[in-house]
Each structure stands twice: as C-alpha cells, then as structure tokens.
Amino acid sequence: MKTLTNRLCTGLFLLLALLLTASCSDWKDIESVDIAPKPAKEQNPELWARYMESLRIYKQERPHYITYGSFDNGVEQSKNEGAYLRSLPDSLDMVVLANSENITDYDREDIPLLQEKSTKVLYRVDYASQTATLSDAGKLGAFLDKAIATADNLNLNGFVFTGSPLYSGTEAELAARKEAARLIVAKLSAAASGNKLLILEGDPAFVETADIEKLDYIVLNTVDINNITTLKLLVAGLLDNKALPKDKLLxxxxxxxxxxxxxxxxxxxxxxxxxxxxxxxxLGGLAIYSVGDDYYQTKMHYAITRTAIQSMNPSN
Known part of the structure; x- marks a missing residue:
C-alpha cells in the first residue's frame, strides 16, 4: 500500500513539476508593449489646433508686453530636458539662439516646433565679441553674408546683433566703428524685410539715429546692473532721447x-x-538671458520665466 502511495505521490510531483516548468517558460516569453507617450498634437488634433490659434492671436494680434528669451543652444547631449529649445514656455514671443554659429541637429529639429507656436526664432550676430577680428569691412561683410545664409537656410524669423559705440580713439577708429554699424544695419535690415525682426542687443548709441527706425526692438544693457537706482538713472537718461521709442526698449x-x-x-x-x-x-517688455537655466526648480519647471510673462500680461 505504501508503494502504491509512494508511486502516486511521485507521479503527482512530476506532473506538478512539468506544469510549473511550462508556466515558468511562459513567464519568460518577451512580449512587446507599446508604452511610448503620444504628443499632445496626436492625442487631440482639434484641441491642439485651437491652442495654436490662441497662441497666434495672443502674440500677433493682442497688445502685450514682449518677452524675449536668450537661449544657450548648441548642446549636443544634454544632462536634462531644459537644454532643448522644445522645453521653453509656449508664451515666449521670441527666442534668440545665443550660439547661432553652432546649430546642432537637435536645434534644427526644435526650431519648427517653436515656430508652430508662433514663437519667432532669431539668429544672433555677435559683432561686439568679435570687433577686433571684424575690423576690416570685407571681413565683416563676409561674416554677415554667412549669417544671413544660415538664417535663411533654417527659415529663421530675423536677426539680433550686438554692438557698442566707441567713445574714444582716433578719428579713423571712430569712423570705422560707425561704418561697421551702418553696414550691419544695412545688410541685416535688407535680409529682415517683410515680417522678420531686427533687434539690437546693446547701447542704442551704437546705431545712428537715422537707423533706429529700422530696428524693431532694442535690448538694453541692464543685465549686469545690481541695484535699482542705477537702473532708474539709466532708463531715465535713455528716455530723454526722443529718438528712442519707449515701446521698442526691452x-x-x-x-x-x-x-x-x-x-x-x-x-x-x-x-x-x-x-x-x-x-x-x-517700456516694450523684458529680455531674459540664460532662459533655459531655470528649467529645474523646486517650485515648478521654468517657473521664473512663466511668472514674468504672466505678471506683465495678467489678462492674457
């Protein structure tokens, strides 16, 4: 009787082992699962289209204070999402590529995404940092032609250029600086014809009075000011110059x-x-430099930039 019982137990044990082996084999089978999140545009195309239209109306038709962002582009491999253009707040009016001479494949992919949201993407011509090497008119002209060709290839929405006046020096040096400013404005304003923008970053005195009207905005040199009294004195002095429209100053x-x-x-x-x-x-609005640096905050993503936009335009 014990032998029969032992045989039955052994048989049941083997059967259970086979079942378990088969079950474990089934558990090890790899099945593909689609977990890729769909972009908002694909989730609800109709709602997305309405949102794009509301952004267009706000930026192009409603009077509001302008928000200009300077973005440190050119990062091939980022440590976080904040280094990509696609992560900027949708309500920014315009973004200048701070490293326009180093456009990456990531930048090229993201530029159309911003433009779909009616955000203007601008090429930065940094004359101020290269004044010594661009002292020759021929070199400066070639430099500008290259910038214009790149911006055209990327279908960008205009140009930002940097510059500062020369307050001392020989007559030849003073004349050369003025001629450089005239050449920059002439070439870039011609390339920015139509609905493209032309913006100066720097001292308005760099540009001749007759050329001020060719500029859409002037971003003032207030980044390094560390107290409100100095800021007030600077702005008051600039506003004494009736040739500078207040709504062009950022x-x-x-x-x-x-x-x-x-x-x-x-x-x-x-x-x-x-x-x-x-x-x-x-004034015309606010320019925020290193706009991507506030992406990760303890409060929320890009909190400082979004708060600035909403504070200036609370009804929008």
Missing part, C-alpha cells in the same frame, strides 16, 4: 542674478525687472 535680466531694490533688499533680478517694465516706461 529691459534685460539674467536667470539666477540678483538686484538690490529700493529698500536695500536683494531680490531675483528677473522679478525686479519684470515689475519695472511698466513703472519705468511703460
């Missing part, structure tokens, strides 16, 4: 910089500048 601040306010308290520079766009002018 205050500038950099992410993570600080300024001292009227009560001698240090605050975030972007926040202070945002509050002064209306009170010191009203």
């Amino acid at each position: 205050l500038a601040a950099k992410i993570n910089n600080q300024m001292t306010d009227e009560t001698n308290v240090k605050q975030d520079a972007v926040t202070i500048m945002t509050d002064r766009v209306a009170s010191l002018g009203p």
Whole structure:
C-alpha cells in the first residue's frame, strides 16, 4: 500500500513539476508593449489646433508686453530636458539662439516646433565679441553674408546683433566703428524685410539715429546692473532721447542674478525687472538671458520665466 502511495505521490510531483516548468517558460516569453507617450498634437488634433490659434492671436494680434528669451543652444547631449529649445514656455514671443554659429541637429529639429507656436526664432550676430577680428569691412561683410545664409537656410524669423559705440580713439577708429554699424544695419535690415525682426542687443548709441527706425526692438544693457537706482538713472537718461521709442526698449535680466531694490533688499533680478517694465516706461517688455537655466526648480519647471510673462500680461 505504501508503494502504491509512494508511486502516486511521485507521479503527482512530476506532473506538478512539468506544469510549473511550462508556466515558468511562459513567464519568460518577451512580449512587446507599446508604452511610448503620444504628443499632445496626436492625442487631440482639434484641441491642439485651437491652442495654436490662441497662441497666434495672443502674440500677433493682442497688445502685450514682449518677452524675449536668450537661449544657450548648441548642446549636443544634454544632462536634462531644459537644454532643448522644445522645453521653453509656449508664451515666449521670441527666442534668440545665443550660439547661432553652432546649430546642432537637435536645434534644427526644435526650431519648427517653436515656430508652430508662433514663437519667432532669431539668429544672433555677435559683432561686439568679435570687433577686433571684424575690423576690416570685407571681413565683416563676409561674416554677415554667412549669417544671413544660415538664417535663411533654417527659415529663421530675423536677426539680433550686438554692438557698442566707441567713445574714444582716433578719428579713423571712430569712423570705422560707425561704418561697421551702418553696414550691419544695412545688410541685416535688407535680409529682415517683410515680417522678420531686427533687434539690437546693446547701447542704442551704437546705431545712428537715422537707423533706429529700422530696428524693431532694442535690448538694453541692464543685465549686469545690481541695484535699482542705477537702473532708474539709466532708463531715465535713455528716455530723454526722443529718438528712442519707449515701446521698442526691452529691459534685460539674467536667470539666477540678483538686484538690490529700493529698500536695500536683494531680490531675483528677473522679478525686479519684470515689475519695472511698466513703472519705468511703460517700456516694450523684458529680455531674459540664460532662459533655459531655470528649467529645474523646486517650485515648478521654468517657473521664473512663466511668472514674468504672466505678471506683465495678467489678462492674457
């Protein structure tokens, strides 16, 4: 009797082992599962189209304070999403590629995404940092031609150029600086005809009075100002120049910089500048440098930039 029982137990044990082996084999089979998230555009095309239209109306038809972002592009492999153009706030009016001479494949992919949201993407011609090497008119002309060709190839929405006037030097040096400014404005304004933009980053005195009307905006040299009194004096002095329309002037601040306010308290520079766009002018708006640096915050993504936009345009 024990032998029969033992045989039955052995048989049941083997059968159970076979079942378990088959089950384990089934568990090890690899099945593909589609977990790729769909972009918002694909999830609800109709809602996406309505959102794109609302952005277009806000940026192109509604009067509002302009928000200009300077983005440090050119990063091939990023440590986080904040280094890509696609991660910028949708409500930015325009973005200048700070490293326009180093356009990556990632930049090329993201530029049309911004433009779909009616964000203008601009090429930066950094004459100020290359003045010594571009002192010859021929070299400067070739430099500008290359920039124009690149911007045209990328279907960009205009140009930003840097420059500062020469307040001392020989007559020849002063004349050469003025001629360089005239050449820059002449070439870039011709390339920016139609609905493209032309913007100066720097001292308005770099450009001759007759050429001011060719500029859409002027981003003032306020990034390195660290107290509100200096800012007020600078803006007041500029506004005395009746050739500078207030609505063309943009205050500038950099992410993570600080300024001292009227009560001698240090605050975030972007926040202070945002509050002064209306009170010191009203001016045309705000330029935010290193706009990608505030992507990861303890409060929320790109909190500083979005707050600045909403503070200047609360009804929009």
